[in-house]
Structures are given as C-alpha cells and as structure tokens.
Amino acid sequence: MxxxxxxxxxxxxxxxxxxxxxxxxxxxxxxxxxxxxxxxxxxxxxxxxxxxxxxxxxxxxxxxxxxxxxxxxxxxxxxxxxxxxxxxxxxxxxxxxxxxxxxxxxxxxxxxxxxxxxxxxxxxxxxxxxxxxxxxxxxxxxxxxxxxxxxxxxxxxxxxxxxxxxxxxxxxxxxxPHPLSTAQRSVQRGIVRLGLESGRTDEALALARQLAMTTYRGSEEFSRRFAAGPELREGRFHFPVEDYLEHAGRRFVERFDAQRFLALSESIDLHxxxxxxxxxxxxxxxxxxxxxxxxxxxxxxxxxxxxxxxxxxxxxxxxxxxxxxxxxxxxxxxxxxxxxxx
The missing domain is CATH 3.40.50.1820 (Alpha/Beta hydrolase fold, catalytic domain)
Known part of the structure; x- marks a missing residue:
C-alpha cells in the first residue's frame, strides 16, 4: 500500500x-x-x-x-x-x-x-x-x-x-488478560470462525459483538435498563435486552470486519x-x-x-x-x- x-x-x-x-x-x-x-x-x-x-x-x-x-x-x-x-x-x-x-x-x-x-x-x-x-x-x-x-x-x-x-x-x-475474559473472547472468535466457514460472516460477527456487549457492560446497568417483561412479536417472545444487543451487532458489522476482529481479539489474549x-x-x-x-x-x-x-x-x-x-x-x-x- x-x-x-x-x-x-x-x-x-x-x-x-x-x-x-x-x-x-x-x-x-x-x-x-x-x-x-x-x-x-x-x-x-x-x-x-x-x-x-x-x-x-x-x-x-x-x-x-x-x-x-x-x-x-x-x-x-x-x-x-x-x-x-x-x-x-x-x-x-x-x-x-x-x-x-x-x-x-x-x-x-x-x-x-x-x-x-x-x-x-x-x-x-x-x-x-x-x-x-x-x-x-x-x-x-x-x-x-x-x-x-x-x-x-x-x-x-x-x-x-x-x-x-x-x-x-x-x-x-x-x-x-484474565483467564475468564480470555474464555469469553475465545467463544466470540469461535462464533466468527463458524460464520466464515458457513458463509454467514455478518450474522456471526454481529452475534459475537452481542456476546461481547454482555461482558463490556455492568450487571447494574442491565438490571436498570432491561427489567421490563417480554413482548410477543412475530410469533415469539422478545426480551427488552434483545433489541439493544441486535442494534449493537448491526452497528458493529457496519464498521468492522471479521478478520480484523479475530486478529485484535486474539492479540488481547496474547498480551x-x-x-x-x-x-x-x-x-x-x-x-x-x-x-x-x-x-x-x-x-x-x-x-x-x-x-x-x-x-x-x-x-x-x-x-x-x-x-x-x-x-x-x-x-x-x-x-x-x-x-x-x-
């Protein structure tokens, strides 16, 4: 370049x-x-x-x-x-x-x-x-x-x-890195690799980001923001936290790519x-x-x-x-x- x-x-x-x-x-x-x-x-x-x-x-x-x-x-x-x-x-x-x-x-x-x-x-x-x-x-x-x-x-x-x-x-x-944090990131990387192998990369990257958000934020915040009950939509129950997580996943896919995520996530755990x-x-x-x-x-x-x-x-x-x-x-x-x- x-x-x-x-x-x-x-x-x-x-x-x-x-x-x-x-x-x-x-x-x-x-x-x-x-x-x-x-x-x-x-x-x-x-x-x-x-x-x-x-x-x-x-x-x-x-x-x-x-x-x-x-x-x-x-x-x-x-x-x-x-x-x-x-x-x-x-x-x-x-x-x-x-x-x-x-x-x-x-x-x-x-x-x-x-x-x-x-x-x-x-x-x-x-x-x-x-x-x-x-x-x-x-x-x-x-x-x-x-x-x-x-x-x-x-x-x-x-x-x-x-x-x-x-x-x-x-x-x-x-x-x-704390070993439990490494375990959580390892699962996220596994999701993304599975998405790459199956041709569903964006879905996998979004899902990995959703899982990551549950580790980035605190229990107190989730308890305060998402305590309401579920709504029946499109034939299934949707919990309030799901909309937040899905939005975070979509935004991440718009500005990030899978290989970059895998590389930097692994770099954290090699530190x-x-x-x-x-x-x-x-x-x-x-x-x-x-x-x-x-x-x-x-x-x-x-x-x-x-x-x-x-x-x-x-x-x-x-x-x-x-x-x-x-x-x-x-x-x-x-x-x-x-x-x-x-």
Whole structure:
C-alpha cells in the first residue's frame, strides 16, 4: 500500500457543532509514515505503514492516546469530523487539552500489515508507535494514555521503549488478560470462525459483538435498563435486552470486519508484560463493575510495577465501558496525572 499523504491542517475558526472543535491556532497531521521493526512473532524486520493522527498545539508536548480494539486514530474532533471516539476528554480545554498538548494516535496494525506472521501483539503496536515517535521527531512523549487494549499497548510501550516516555496512564487494562475474559473472547472468535466457514460472516460477527456487549457492560446497568417483561412479536417472545444487543451487532458489522476482529481479539489474549520491567511512573484507573479487567488484577499490577504507581477507583454501573461513559469522573484523574509528570 503506498503511503498516505500527510495532511497538515490549520483549523478554521470553531463553529457551532455537536462536539468540541479545535481552535484556529491548533494544527493537525493525519497521514501515514513507513516505519521498520521486527514483529514479536516474526524473525525479520518489516516495513510497516502506520496510519496516524497528530493534533494539537504546535511545538507542545505530545501525549499518546490509544483506545480499545474498535477505536481508530480519530480520537478527537477535526476539520472533517465533528467528533472523535474520546472527544469529550480530548479537545481544547478538556482533560487532555489540545491547547497544551499534541495528541498522537494510530490505527491498530493487523497481521497482514506485518507480512507472514501468525498474529499481531501489543508489543508490535508499541513498536510501531515508538518508531513513529522517532519519525516525527518527538523524542520523548509526555505521557501514554491507554484504555482497554490501548492500556495493554501502553504497558508494552513503557516496558520496551521507556526512554521515549515520561509517564503512563492506564484505564481498564492490565499486564495480562484474565483467564475468564480470555474464555469469553475465545467463544466470540469461535462464533466468527463458524460464520466464515458457513458463509454467514455478518450474522456471526454481529452475534459475537452481542456476546461481547454482555461482558463490556455492568450487571447494574442491565438490571436498570432491561427489567421490563417480554413482548410477543412475530410469533415469539422478545426480551427488552434483545433489541439493544441486535442494534449493537448491526452497528458493529457496519464498521468492522471479521478478520480484523479475530486478529485484535486474539492479540488481547496474547498480551503478557512483566510489570517489573516498567520503569516510568504510572496512574491506574479501575472500575469495580468491570468484569473483563477485575480490580484485583489492577491491584496486582500496582504492587508489581517498577516505579511509583497510584490506583484510582471509579465507581460506575457501566463495567468495562466506563472509560468511555464516565468522562466527567475520569477528567480530573487525567488532569492530575498529566500535571504530575510536568
């Protein structure tokens, strides 16, 4: 794939839109850089095209921000998009203030990007970001803020490229996956593989996403939202939660494909970083209702990290998805963490 041209944008004056916009003196690069590194499950170095966004105040410290497996590089609003997947926390005046920082975010790599390798690892994602940091002349990032799979990648970055980083902020992600969470994702991958084999890929991917939603969200939220009784429709009883899950499945199929899902889901379960190898200060954020990343795993991570680590516990009914839903509670935690590493 030929490298995507780098687009350097000076934002126009902000206009009234649904999501925050960047001010006129902020700039954006959205493009592709070719970098080289050796994949964890490969034997030779490969050239990889990394699709990235680098946005914020010119010459300001860079904060790397990465989300879950369904997130892309568009973390914030921009000239051609009214929102990003974390725009409430990444914009001018927000917790990750684009008037004070530049934010760097990439699209996740897949095994096909790396040549003949059986899987892509969180270490590979970290290596790509580290190489991109060099390519862009950043030198040392102010912080790596990672959520879910992004937190796993952040740990891998700190463990293997700690000289390029001042501090680490991890939300809903640990040094290894919990075995029960791996079991749940394994069933999801089995559903998708069965769909590929039977020619019913979209149905299978939607069903896998529906199952995933039952692990992302908390029991309290489901109890509150879907307590009503079933309705008799089209010859069978439909439960209130089914409409929600089916809608989530359809939306996921519209923007994701089966092979990407299989690769990134497997990458989560291959993740394994020794906490003792992390030498930068860290702020951990956990949610007691999160069944995918139990709070006990973050307590263990905090004890074992090789530098100062604090654990912030945020109460939420939203389970693993609290890092997306509880922006008001998370904002002061991010501000403190970024200010502490100045």
């Amino acid at each position: 030929p490298p995507e041209p780098v687009t350097v944008i000076s934002f126009p004056e902000a206009t009234a839109v649904a999501a925050p916009r960047c001010a006129s003196d902020l700039t954006e690069q959205r493009g592709t850089r070719r970098v080289s590194f050796t994949p964890k499950y490969g034997s030779d170095a490969v050239d990889v095209d990394v699709r990235y966004l680098w946005c914020g105040a010119p010459n300001a410290p860079t904060v790397i921000v990465q989300g879950g497996i369904s997130a892309d590089r568009d973390v914030c609003a921009g000239r051609e998009r009214n929102a990003g997947w974390w725009h409430e926390l990444v914009c001018e005046g927000a917790a990750i203030d684009l008037a004070q920082y530049r934010v760097l975010c990439i699209d996740w790599l897949l095994p096909t990007d790396l040549g003949d390798v059986p899987s892509v690892s969180s270490e590979d994602q970290a290596a790509a970001i580290a190489a991109l940091v060099d390519e862009l002349g950043i030198g040392r990032a102010h912080a790596f803020v990672g959520s879910s799979y992004g937190a796993m990648t952040g740990l891998a970055f700190a463990a293997h490229h700690g000289d390029k980083l001042k501090s680490l902020v991890l939300l809903a992600g640990a040094h290894r 394994d970083v020794s906490p003792e190898s992390v030498g930068v200060p860290a702020t951990l954020v956990g949610f007691p209702s999160d069944r995918l990343v139990p709070l006990a795993d973050l307590c263990e991570l905090q004890r074992r990290l090789g530098n100062t680590a604090t654990l912030e516990v945020v109460e939420s009914p939203y389970g693993h998805d609290a890092f997306l839903k509880e922006t008001a509670q998370i904002a002061p935690v991010l501000r403190r963490a970024l200010n502490d590493c100045r």
